[in-house]
Every structure is written in structure tokens, then in C-alpha cells.
Amino acid sequence: AQSVTQPDIHITVSEGASLELRCNYSYGATPYLFWYVQSPGQGLQLLLKYFSGDTLVQGIKGFEAEFKRSQSSFNLRKPSVHWSDAAEYFCAVGSPNQAGTALIFGKGTTLSVSS
Amino acid sequence: DTAVSQTPKYLVTQMGNDKSIKCEQNLGHDTMYWYKQDSKKFLKIMFSYNNKELIINETVPNRFSPKSPDKAHLNLHINSLELGDSAVYFCASSPGLVTDTQYFGPGTRLTVL
Numbered sequence: 001a002q003s004v005t006q007p008d009i010h011i012t013v014s015e016g017a018s019l020e021l022r023c024n025y026s027y028g029a030t031p032y033l034f035w036y037v038q039s040p041g042q043g044l045q046l047l048l049k050y051f052s053g054d055t056l057v058q059g060i061k062g063f064e065a066e067f068k069r070s071q072s073s074f075n076l077r078k079p080s081v082h083w084s085d086a087a088e089y090f091c092a093v094g095s096p097n098q099a100g101t102a103l104i105f106g107k108g109t110t111l112s113v114s115s
Numbered sequence: 116d117t118a119v120s121q122t123p124k125y126l127v128t129q130m131g132n133d134k135s136i137k138c139e140q141n142l143g144h145d146t147m148y149w150y151k152q153d154s155k156k157f158l159k160i161m162f163s164y165n166n167k168e169l170i171i172n173e174t175v176p177n178r179f180s181p182k183s184p185d186k187a188h189l190n191l192h193i194n195s196l197e198l199g200d201s202a203v204y205f206c207a208s209s210p211g212l213v214t215d216t217q218y219f220g221p222g223t224r225l226t227v228l
Contacts, residue, residue, distance in 0.1 A: 041222075043219035044158075045219070046217070102148060103160065105158040105159070107157050
């Protein structure tokens with residue numbers, strides 16, 4: 001069965017410091033991978049997604065993620081964190097070529113930004 | 116201008132009541148979803164409709180019944196509400212397959228007393 005693991009429940013980063021949020025997935029084939037962000041009291045917004053091709057994908061708000069098949073990982077990175085990045089981050093996997101298969105989400109990582 | 120909207124934003128009700136949450140999308144998408152986010156922020160799919168046809172029905176109590184009157188609307192009706200139904204319910208839509216970006220509504224926080 002597909003699953004997504006986000007090992008870090010809560011991370012605190014200083015403003016201006018770099019950030020890496022970890023995501024590991026379990027899936028038999030090449031999955032479709034997503035990172036979403038949820039600001040307090042808001043819905044989810046897509047940051048970036050990976051389907052195929054270049055394993056380093058760029059997203060909105062200066063985020064990027066790298067797909068590493070050998071490690072079954074899709075870690076999210078940002079070189080310099082801003083206070084407005086404080087939010088909940090969700091990694092998700094979807095099954096390709098299967099209409100009607102929904103996203104499977106990890107349990108999320110809460111990012112706090114200290115000044 | 117809102118892409119995916121939900122009403123109400125907050126819903127407080129007593130155990131045993133029946134309530135509905137409405138969702139509308141103005142993106143012209145074919146597929147709509149309901150997700151439940153529990154108190155630990157874990158998001159889980161409940162239902163998905165494609166062109167008004169139910170295509171995903173996860174293990175959800177049959178007290179929950181989705182209804183899609185047209186492609187732009189997917190409502191969630193809950194009968195005999197229980198304490199454990201307290202959660203945030205998110206509606207989402209996508210152009211088609213799951214590989215498409217899903218656009219989420221702002222959520223409905225349901226509190227059952």
C-alpha cells in the first residue's frame with residue numbers, strides 16, 4: 001500500500017537560515033509527488049509537484065524539492081526562510097494512470113520561524 | 116473570484132443532529148473531493164466525484180453521504196452526528212486525474228458537542 005512518511009513533526013528555523021523538510025514514500029512504481037502548504041486557518045496550496053523528468057523541481061515562494069528514487073525521498077528545501085513561511089507542510093503521493101485515486105498525505109511538518 | 120468555496124466556515128452542533136456542508140468550484144474542473152483533517156492535522160480522502168459520478172468512496176461511515184447535483188458542486192451531508200466527527204472538512208477540485216493539481220477550499224470546522 002502507498003504511504004508517505006514525514007519524520008519531523010515540528011521544526012524551528014531561524015529567519016534567513018536554510019530549510020529542509022523530509023519526505024519518504026512507499027510505492028511500487030514511480031509515484032507522482034506533491035508538496036502542499038497550509039497556513040493557519042487556511043486551505044492547502046500547492047508548492048510544487050514531480051511527475052517525471054528533471055528530479056529537481058522548482059516551486060512557488062522560492063521552494064524546491066529533489067526526487068531521489070534510490071532513497072524513496074522527496075525532500076523540500078528553501079535556501080533562506082522568511083517569517084511568512086511558518087505553516088504546516090504536507091507531502092503527498094498520487095498513483096499515476098489510475099483515474100479516481102486520491103492523494104495520500106503524510107502527517108505534516110509544522111514549521112516555526114524564529115527571529 | 117474564489118476558486119473553491121465552502122459553506123459554512125464554522126459549524127457547531129449537538130450530537131445526533133444532521134448537517135450539510137456545501138462546496139462549489141468555479142474552475143470548470145471535472146473532479147471534486149472531500150477530505151477530513153483530524154485534530155492531529157492528518158488529512159484523509161473521504162470521497163471523490165468525477166463528472167457527478169462517485170469514483171472514490173473510502174471507508175467512511177454511511178452516515179456520510181456526498182451529493183453532486185452538477186459538476187461544480189459537491190455537498191456533504193452527515194446524519195446522526197457523533198463526537199468523533201469533529202474535524203475540519205476540506206473540499207478540493209482538479210481538472211481530471213489525481214495527477215492534476217488539486218485546489219483546496221478554505222475548510223469547514225465542524226464541532227460536535
